Amino acid sequence: MKKRYFECQNCGTIHYGVRQEEADKMNGHMFGEFNDRNLKRCGTCGSSYPFFEVSEHYVDSFGQGGEMYSWLYPPDIDDDEPISKETAQP
DSSP states (O other): OOOOEEEETTTOOEEEEEOHHHHHHHTTTSTTOOOHHHHTSOTTTOOOSOEEEEOHHHHHHHOOSSOOEEEEOOTTOOTTSOSSOOOOOO
C-alpha cells in the first residue's frame, strides 16, 4: 500500500494517512498517541476534517522535515482514489 499524505486546512500541518487496522496495530506502542479521537484531528492545532491529500513531491518541498503525525482515513475511503483535490505544486 502506497503511503498517502494529507494537509490540515486550518494550519497546514502535513500528516500521513493510516487505516483503522493500522491504528489498532500501533495502539499501545506509542504511549497512547494512537487513539480514534487524536487520529481524526490535526496533531498540531486539533482541527478535524477536512484535510486535503497532497503528493509526495509536495511533502518533500514543503514538509518541515520533523516528526510527522498520523491521520485516520475516514472509513469509506478507497485506497486507490484520491480523497480530495490535490493542492497546487510549485
